[in-house]
Amino acid sequence: MGSSANRRNFLKLGAAAVAASFSAVENAFASRLTETLGGAPGSAFAGTPSAAGGGAKAQQFSGLSAAYGLSADITYFNHASIGTMPRIVMEAREQYQRACETNPWLYVWSDGFGNARESVRQKAAAYLGCDAEEVALTHNTTEGMNVVSQGLPLGPGDEVLFSSMNHAGASVCWEQQAVRRGFSTKRFELSAAGAEHMTPQALIAAYERQITAATKVLVFPHIDNIVGFRHPVREMADMARARGVEFIAIDGAQSVGMIEFRVEDLGVDFYCASPHKWVQSPKGTGFFYIRRDVQPMVESMWTRSASSRQRQTVRKYEDYGTRNLSAVMALGAAIDFQTRLGPAAKEARCRELWQYFYDRVAGSARLIWRSARSWDFASSLFAVEIDGVPADEAFQRLFQEHGFVFRAFTGGGLNHARISPNLMNTEDEIDRFVAAAEAL
Numbered sequence: 129m130g131s132s133a134n135r136r137n138f139l140k141l142g143a144a145a146v147a148a149s150f151s152a153v154e155n156a157f158a159s160r161l162t163e164t165l166g167g168a169p170g171s172a173f174a175g176t177p178s179a180a181g182g183g184a185k186a187q188q189f190s191g192l193s194a195a196y197g198l199s200a201d202i203t204y205f206n207h208a209s210i211g212t213m214p215r216i217v218m219e220a221r222e223q224y225q226r227a228c229e230t231n232p233w234l235y236v237w238s239d240g241f242g243n244a245r246e247s248v249r250q251k252a253a254a255y256l257g258c259d260a261e262e263v264a265l266t267h268n269t270t271e272g273m274n275v276v277s278q279g280l281p282l283g284p285g286d287e288v289l290f291s292s293m294n295h296a297g298a299s300v301c302w303e304q305q306a307v308r309r310g311f312s313t314k315r316f317e318l319s320a321a322g323a324e325h326m327t328p329q330a331l332i333a334a335y336e337r338q339i340t341a342a343t344k345v346l347v348f349p350h351i352d353n354i355v356g357f358r359h360p361v362r363e364m365a366d367m368a369r370a371r372g373v374e375f376i377a378i379d380g381a382q383s384v385g386m387i388e389f390r391v392e393d394l395g396v397d398f399y400c401a402s403p404h405k406w407v408q409s410p411k412g413t414g415f416f417y418i419r420r421d422v423q424p425m426v427e428s429m430w431t432r433s434a435s436s437r438q439r440q441t442v443r444k445y446e447d448y449g450t451r452n453l454s455a456v457m458a459l460g461a462a463i464d465f466q467t468r469l470g471p472a473a474k475e476a477r478c479r480e481l482w483q484y485f486y487d488r489v490a491g492s493a494r495l496i497w498r499s500a501r502s503w504d505f506a507s508s509l510f511a512v513e514i515d516g517v518p519a520d521e522a523f524q525r526l527f528q529e530h531g532f533v534f535r536a537f538t539g540g541g542l543n544h545a546r547i548s549p550n551l552m553n554t555e556d557e558i559d560r561f562v563a564a565a566e567a568l
């Protein structure tokens with residue numbers, strides 16, 4: 129037998145060994161998942177009853193914080209900046225890592241491009257609501273946007289449109305490529321100040337006014353990171369296409385894992401995500417939807433093997449050599465965890481927390497609501513101003529004196545605490561925040 133046949137046989141055996149040890153981790157994780165969250169998606173969380181009041185979902189998710197490793201010294205209201213992994217996902221990650229370290233070469237090369245990674249692609253596709261052949265496993269939203277901005281065939285005469293509310297990760301790559309390749313970008317001013325008066329119709333109209341015959345690509349967030357508008361993506365995409373826009377790219381950093389939707393229903397071409405926020409996956413794991421029929425038009429950003437197998441499929445967008453397989457596998461575990469929580473139940477609980485916070489602010493003489501006022505247009509990322517207190521100073525004091533973690537926004541007419549609770553937060557934490565903020 130020739131040496132290449134030997135190598136093939138060895139890799140086949142190796143792949144079987146990798147599959148066996150990974151499926152042992154997967155089985156152990158499946159048991160831990162049922163112990164932690166119960167058997168059926170969104171059914172019940174086996175926690176202890178909460179003392180705090182709250183809506184119907186408060187009971188269901190009470191005690192969930194025990195499933196995470198957040199420090200007892202803090203109250204974490206900053207899931208929009210970065211999420212926290214459930215303990216059992218961390219354990220699974222360690223176990224995958226341990227397996228990989230038993231024979232690093234074997235794990236990276238016999239299965240690095242094999243079945244293990246494909247199982248995660250399948251999970252990500254089911255979670256996003258699309259076909260697995262439309263999902264690339266990236267590192268974050270920024271990478272997805274870079275793929276699109278580098279890969280789309282754009283040149284002189286083409287314009288890419290986005291607003292000043294775009295995160296840097298969804299705008300700077302376009303500006304840089306425009307300089308290099310001669311297309312243009314239009315970043316129009318859309319102030320987040322006065323967000324409490326904005327409506328979905330006004331938001332759509334603000335974008336519509338900016339579209340011209342040159343606009344070829346429209347880029348916007350599903351949920352922005354400043355005041356948390358839940359953009360009416362389908363309506364905006366339909367409006368833009370009716371005005372001749374060819375490509376729609378969505379920044380989904382804040383939406384995937386927070387609100388329930390199917391990407392296929394949105395009518396967009398690209399949807400870039402950072403599951404290390406709301407899906408609570410290992411840091412630096414991402415996924416990216418790219419509609420099947422646009423894939424032949426979009427070059428990959430990097431190439432290592434350029435094999436024909438890679439080039440003709442969505443895998444071309446992740447063709448850059450060695451990657452951290454244990455983190456990718458743990459992304460699969462994180463998706464399983466979120467699926468078991470149940471996306472509908474999760475959004476319902478986020479909505480309860482939002483309503484509770486909204487009502488507390490409405491009843492306060494010191495706090496001012498600075499985000500959308502109806503859940504359909506809002507999200508679990510919202511802005512609260514503390515009257516007379518600069519937001520930076522409020523953050524310093526509320527963190528140092530009370531352990532609250534959130535983000536401050538100032539400048540451009542903004543002065544707010546950005547609060548982003550996840551479903552392990554409680555009404556009691558909100559009460560404590562309101563009391564501490566009012567006392568500043």
Ligand SMILES: Cc1ncc(COP(=O)(O)O)c(C=O)c1O
Nearest residue numbers: 268269270295297353379381402
């Ligand atoms: C709306 C939005 N887009 C993009 C990003 C960038 O995310 P990442 O660093 O994971 O690419 C963030 C990060 O906070 C964000 O909030």
